[in-house]
Amino acid sequence: MNAKQLATDMLKAAQSALKAHTDDAHPYLQMETRKLAETAQLIADDFAAGDITPKQAKILVKMQADASTSVLTAIDTIGRIAAQDAINAALKVLKTTVNTAAGIALI
Amino acid sequence: MTVFLHRLTLIALLLGLLSSCSGVLFVSPYDAEFDRGLASLQEDTAVFLARMRRTRGSHDANATFYDEAAARVDALHMRAELYGEKLNQGTLANLDKLQAAFKDLQEAHRDGPLTSSVWARTMNTHFRALLQIELHKKHSLTINPPEENPS
Numbered sequence: 001m002n003a004k005q006l007a008t009d010m011l012k013a014a015q016s017a018l019k020a021h022t023d024d025a026h027p028y029l030q031m032e033t034r035k036l037a038e039t040a041q042l043i044a045d046d047f048a049a050g051d052i053t054p055k056q057a058k059i060l061v062k063m064q065a066d067a068s069t070s071v072l073t074a075i076d077t078i079g080r081i082a083a084q085d086a087i088n089a090a091l092k093v094l095k096t097t098v099n100t101a102a103g104i105a106l107i
Numbered sequence: 108m109t110v111f112l113h114r115l116t117l118i119a120l121l122l123g124l125l126s127s128c129s130g131v132l133f134v135s136p137y138d139a140e141f142d143r144g145l146a147s148l149q150e151d152t153a154v155f156l157a158r159m160r161r162t163r164g165s166h167d168a169n170a171t172f173y174d175e176a177a178a179r180v181d182a183l184h185m186r187a188e189l190y191g192e193k194l195n196q197g198t199l200a201n202l203d204k205l206q207a208a209f210k211d212l213q214e215a216h217r218d219g220p221l222t223s224s225v226w227a228r229t230m231n232t233h234f235r236a237l238l239q240i241e242l243h244k245k246h247s248l249t250i251n252p253p254e255e256n257p258s
Contacts, residue, residue, distance in 0.1 A: 077197030
């Protein structure tokens with residue numbers, strides 16, 4: 001068993017798992033940031049046009065703040081899922097290598 | 108004899124460590140039923156808000172929608188709790204915010220018709236935040252297939 005090669009393989013597996021999540025999370029965050037800015041503009045426009053009452057405008061601002069927090073919570077959770085998958089992918093490589101070297105299903 | 112015992116202890120510790128490290132679980136696994144329930148609620152909400160925008164429907168004539176939506180969010184919350192609050196904390200926190208958003212929407216509707224497109228946009232942000240988590244849980248199944256995942 002080559003420890004250096006094992007470490008390289010584990011790192012590769014972890015990076016691949018992380019990339020699968022970050023490739024999707026980045027455009028999601030970009031899209032939400034853009035949409036939140038657009039919605040803020042729409043609130044101002046629709047309020048000026050009389051489509052939103054003053055009370056509704058206040059409620060919408062609160063709803064937008066809550067929605068922004070939801071996006072951050074989603075990003076945080078995606079980070080946890082990515083970390084979980086990266087660790088498990090690396091452990092899978094470790095498990096296969098150790099079991100192959102041992103000649104039996106040791107772990 | 109002492110050296111042998113030390114080596115045996117070390118091997119046992121190493122095996123124990125490797126066995127316990129066969130997999131970690133930070134976030135609950137993907138739940139297709141939860142995902143479907145969430146997508147269905149999002150669709151019904153979008154249809155309701157499109158109708159309110161077109162018809163300028165009053166709150167009183169459409170109050171049942173809010174009762175049903177609250178019950179459906181409660182049902183989703185209960186299902187998400189089955190995996191444990193710690194493993195599903197992100198989803199549970201966002202479901203609480205979704206429930207609050209429906210209450211805010213109802214309060215706004217009491218004040219006047221929902222004719223602006225921003226209501227649907229805002230509700231969709233809440234839904235997307237929840238659906239994104241489900242999407243990544245689903246990705247997880249591809250990266251670490253179920254038989255490889257810790258139970």
